[in-house]
Amino acid sequence: MLIGYARVSTSGQTLETQIDKLEAAGVEKIFKEKKSGARADAREQLNAMLDYVREGDVVVITKMDRMARSMRDLLNLVAQLDEKGVGLKVLDQAIDTTTPEGKMTYQILGVVSEFELAIRKQRIDDGVARLREQGIEPFKGRPPKIKKEEVEKAIEETGSKAAAAKKLGISRDSVYRVLRQAA
Incomplete structure (x- = not known):
């Protein structure tokens, strides 16, 4: 059985595009939620989907970051799926862990995603340090309009x-x- 998982981070975003892609891929049941992906334990529908899947099922998502926010999180989730005999398909990145090639592609893309996050964080940290050297506190907020x-x-x-x-x-x-x- 093909089981879908769709997630957006904020209530202002819509799940429609993800759901359309999942349905077009033949997904029979979709777990959906509007939650930040920062903590896997806070995503009730993700956990419900992990409880629901059975051996031989394939979890289908549109992008890797819809299911996990870090490589460690992704590896843990895929390990959970593997232990249950469940595969993973990522539509937008053409990953299918039910094949050896798909498993390799998933691991390579996961490492690249983790690298990009680390580089972005380093750039932000560098920018904050530069501002502080100039005597500017970047997280202070805007100055009051009234004295x-x-x-x-x-x-x-x-x-x-x-x-x-x-x-x-x-x-x-x-x-x-x-x-x-x-x-």
């Missing part, structure tokens, strides 16, 4: 924080945040 003095003056003029917020065109939460951060 504490302006908020205090508006409170003094209007007599309340709510009225000051209205006068300044900001929320009451912003008034409290500005006063708290600058204290």
